[in-house]
Amino acid sequence: MKHWLQSSVASVTGTAEPVYGKAAIHSVIDRVSNQNPYTELSSKDLEWELPSSSHVETQTFYLIADSGHICFVQVIQSNIGSWSSTAQFVCRVFHPNHPEHSAWSSTNLEQAHISDDKKSFTADRISLVLSSDEKKYTLGASVSRSTIVDIVFERDAPSFKIGKDGTTLFGTDIEKPWGSMKHFFWPRVKVSGTIIVNGIAIDIGGIGMYIHAIQGMKPHHLASSWNFVSFHGPTISAVMMEFTTPPSYGSTAVNIGGIVRNNDIVACTVNNVAKHVETVRDDETGWKEPTTVELSWRGVDARSGTIGVEAHMNANLKTKIARLDILAEIPPILKNIVHGLSGTKPFIYKFANTAKISLKIGQEVMEEEGVLYNEATFIS
Template identity: 45%
Template structure:
């Protein structure tokens, strides 16, 4: 009971958590030992809109045939059940350096959900799941610099790791005080545009969709993040990795998969991101990865072994100082947290990147495009 009280205090006022250790987290990898992944349906894409400290997001990443990379994101945040704030973010990466990246972040009002909680509505903004559960439309007129009208349609099944995708936090895991869950559509076709002051940017191409629920303070749930999105003509690869703070044993949790149109080749928690070369960022002190390696292993439905790797230079596109750029509610959540210094590095190599894939005895090499992120929030060295 005392731990629960300390956790509640930490949630409300932002104090650091005590060291509970690795026994206070149940990684989704435990479930994945018996059920590596579960294909998802419309019911698995419902908003939770929790009445407690939490951050829930829908994020869509776009790789346009034109070369642009874009993202659209809803962030639904609740602080201690006292205040809910909702934000719509959009970003266009001009990867050729022809223009500064366009980043827009706007608070939303008049927030509502469809009756079945699968679609989101706000004033001048809507993210709607189709009746057949296979496509989303994203429309926003919240910022005249970024008028969003996009649609993505999944071409491969979506999945969660394990049975339900959840990692649990708490000293009594039968009654956890926190959760983390990711659901993925790793391969989608995209269409539509974002209209900017310089005209429309066509996002016909490929896309990825991720729904994430952090059912606790985000900087208590994770101290580090790695994310990779690879899109090739025939294959897509996705990987999401987080490392908990020392309070939960600096535990590393990975979720990812390799898919092609109509089929998940393999998915689950046996994947890993490794920063193979780093340099210290003189601005913030974090070890920025300059080269990285991403690996996946697993089996197909018919029992063939699968191994995959993507590696090479990262090529930084941007570094986001979260405290300076994201909305005020995030500052509210992390303002009092000692040692919290969140930065998101965003990478996209200009040259095609190679996915090396082995399915049984068959070796496949495919060139494609890569977008990745490395996020540093707080130090994890204390756990070593």
């Protein structure tokens, strides 16, 4: 009862949590121990969950356009302390050789509405609609003059989650958790459409990835840092999502991933490493910005669970898209809560570079060059 009360107070006020230790986190990795972690998404997994408790729910699309543009679009729905629900749309466009094509917008949304089947989102001047066959999203957004979006995302490989529900639970009693973190993936999608950036129409057809995430507690209570990887080559795609908890949950790292080849799932992996091999101190923020990363995935094939799968990548992060102050972009209700917390200064470092992945499936080894988009997030 004491731990539950402490967590409930921290959840509402945004204060730092007590130190519960590793016993209070039940990671999705531990929950699939000695199992093939691959599970295809169900129809219900595509629904907006909209928990009544504190949460941040996002549907995010990462785009690698044939034109060389790197794009990111995201719909955010949040509810903190059960006080108020807010919605926001974020769009980022970057091209290393065309700064006039680079832009970002972050817009609070009015009249947000979830469809009766909970699979489509609409608000004033924006819609994100899932097709009846549940294989395609259509996004139209004119909420910002700087980025007007008209895009179709079509699933190009099987979806996945880790284990039966893709969820890490927080709490001293696993049957009565007080928080959670959940991820669902479309690891490779075909992209078509345009984004009008400051009056310039850009064809952003290419490939990408879709992720549905639900943080069922305050973000700064759940994680102190994140690593995210989205790699796409001609035939291979790879994703990695890692978060490390604050000391209140034993500074525990949870790293999940997946690999696609030839439009099929090769493996879902939970034995992964995201290492910042070389870093440089950012004097303005105090964080150590990665300049070289080493990434590895290890698991078994998704279909039989009997064939070993490994992937490796070493990348020089010479092209940085942005360094973002998270507090400048999150919904106001989140900003007000996080802003006053001692030791919380969240920044995201975003990179896009060419890289080569080495993939081994059983005894078969192959290499492929593609575009690596990755993020390093520091919170506390």
